[in-house]
Amino acid sequence: MRITWDTLTGSEADRLAGAWVEIDGWIATNDDAPTCHFALTAEPACCTGHLPRDPRARIEVFTDEAVPTGSQSVRLAGRWTVLENDALDWRYQLHEARLLPAAHPAPGFTRRTVLASGLAGGAMLGLSAWTPSASAAPNEAAIAAARQMLDDAITIDLHSHTGSIGGLKRIQERAPFTPVAEPMKAGRMAVLNLAMVADTPATAVTDDKRIRPFRDPAPGELYAYAQQAFARLHEMVKAQKLAVITDAASLKAAHSARPSVIVSAEGADFTEGRTNRVDEFYEKWQLRHLQLTHYRVNELGDIQTEPPVHGGLTDAGAAIIRRCNERGIIVDIAHGTYDLVKRAAGITTKPLVLSHTSITMQNRPFTRQILPNHAKLVASTNGVIGIWPPTTIFPDMEAYAAGIARMVDLTSIDSVGIGTDMQGLLSPSALPSYRQLPELAAALLARGFKRDEMLKLLGGNFMRVALASLA
Ligand SMILES: [Zn+2]
Ligand SMILES: [Zn+2]
Numbered sequence: 001m002r003i004t005w006d007t008l009t010g011s012e013a014d015r016l017a018g019a020w021v022e023i024d025g026w027i028a029t030n031d032d033a034p035t036c037h038f039a040l041t042a043e044p045a046c047c048t049g050h051l052p053r054d055p056r057a058r059i060e061v062f063t064d065e066a067v068p069t070g071s072q073s074v075r076l077a078g079r080w081t082v083l084e085n086d087a088l089d090w091r092y093q094l095h096e097a098r099l100l101p102a103a104h105p106a107p108g109f110t111r112r113t114v115l116a117s118g119l120a121g122g123a124m125l126g127l128s129a130w131t132p133s134a135s136a137a138p139n140e141a142a143i144a145a146a147r148q149m150l151d152d153a154i155t156i157d158l159h160s161h162t163g164s165i166g167g168l169k170r171i172q173e174r175a176p177f178t179p180v181a182e183p184m185k186a187g188r189m190a191v192l193n194l195a196m197v198a199d200t201p202a203t204a205v206t207d208d209k210r211i212r213p214f215r216d217p218a219p220g221e222l223y224a225y226a227q228q229a230f231a232r233l234h235e236m237v238k239a240q241k242l243a244v245i246t247d248a249a250s251l252k253a254a255h256s257a258r259p260s261v262i263v264s265a266e267g268a269d270f271t272e273g274r275t276n277r278v279d280e281f282y283e284k285w286q287l288r289h290l291q292l293t294h295y296r297v298n299e300l301g302d303i304q305t306e307p308p309v310h311g312g313l314t315d316a317g318a319a320i321i322r323r324c325n326e327r328g329i330i331v332d333i334a335h336g337t338y339d340l341v342k343r344a345a346g347i348t349t350k351p352l353v354l355s356h357t358s359i360t361m362q363n364r365p366f367t368r369q370i371l372p373n374h375a376k377l378v379a380s381t382n383g384v385i386g387i388w389p390p391t392t393i394f395p396d397m398e399a400y401a402a403g404i405a406r407m408v409d410l411t412s413i414d415s416v417g418i419g420t421d422m423q424g425l426l427s428p429s430a431l432p433s434y435r436q437l438p439e440l441a442a443a444l445l446a447r448g449f450k451r452d453e454m455l456k457l458l459g460g461n462f463m464r465v466a467l468a469s470l471a
Contacts, residue, residue: 386419
């Protein structure tokens with residue numbers, strides 16, 4: 001029988017033990033080569049090494065034949081197994097599993113038309129720019145013309161981990177950095193919100209490449225880790241000769257010929273809920289962009305990928321937002337629940353940023369995408385939402401441009417930006433290098449956005465929000 005991810009959150013999933021079932025999902029593995037053992041999740045994970053903590057949001061899969069680990073969604077059939085008190089915190093397994101051909105779109109259908117067909121209500125929602133029969137990929141001349149339009153614009157990525165700055169091993173072994181300045185210059189990308197990841201030590205991968213259950217970090221552990229992670233971020237910035245934006249004046253002076261970063265944190269776990277740590281990191285590490293939560297329910301509030309614990313934003317989270325507002329730090333509510341955003345929107349005196357996500361019409365458990373009311377809430381603070389480019393959601397540049405257009409239609413032309421999550425995605429990216437920014441600009445123009453609208457989407461909107469927040 002066919003089951004859905006909703007089945008897993010109800011009692012029926014337990015009664016199905018031993019039955020043959022079919023389910024759709026996304027493969028999550030650290031293997032590049034085909035594999036017989038992987039995790040299946042309801043949607044692609046955001047950052048490498050992260051699975052949903054809730055065992056009802058993931059399935060451990062064993063196949064007889066190795067399965068390719070590309071970015072496609074898959075439909076699997078297998079024997080449903082229910083575990084009790086598993087040491088590695090799995091609840092559901094699929095044994096003797098095999099791929100079903102039905103998971104792949106029928107010939108003549110692209111992923112984009114499949115996505116669009118899921119939007120039958122689109123007209124009612126005013127999704128005018130979401131037209132599945134979009135133009136073909138822009139040609140070289142169109143891309144060159146778009147590149148020229150970006151020459152003197154301040155283009156901004158709302159969320160990036162580029163330069164090989166993250167990961168425990170890389171930090172410990174001082175792995176070589178990867179080029180950042182050169183691709184930014186080539187693609188006319190002026191500013192990155194460059195984020196260290198605050199909760200990395202709270203997850204681990206075992207020798208057999210299973211991702212271990214979440215553990216509670218020791219008091220002070222993530223504070224100490226953050227010192228190392230910010231130090232590495234700054235080492236890369238220095239090695240690549242990037243400028244660091246610390247105030248409104250340095251942001252206004254940004255240019256892609258002299259690429260810049262805004263020092264950012266994905267997760268405020270290192271604060272351990274204390275506002276004085278905001279001041280400390282502002283001074284010591286030039287922190288100017290703080291995402292409150294990530295893949296761990298921390299002291300500040302609830303996250304999209306775990307069951308709620310706090311009922312949204314905590315009082316500590318509220319105090320930290322106020323301190324960021326006063327100090328001149330951009331507040332990012334990516335990964336936060338709708339309830340977290342609701343309270344945050346009521347507290348903040350500055351526009352909010354939701355740096356990487358996209359619209360979904362399905363209220364699935366543990367999704368990192370957001371519903372229209374969630375997007376509208378961010379927009380209501382005069383804020384900006386960065387669209388996130390994993391190929392599992394947007395298979396190519398045209399689809400990514402369509403996803404941006406879709407968010408514009410649901411909010412406004414002043415509410416949307418791009419958040420590439422460069423080097424933080426589990427799947428390939430529709431925008432794998434900053435060199436390709438002109439291709440995205442051309443794809444947006446081809447969708448009918450005017451030059452000034454395209455420039456708002458690729459940086460202008462975030463610029464407005466940042467100028468309102470920075471001192
Ligand atoms: Zn993320
Ligand atoms: Zn990220």
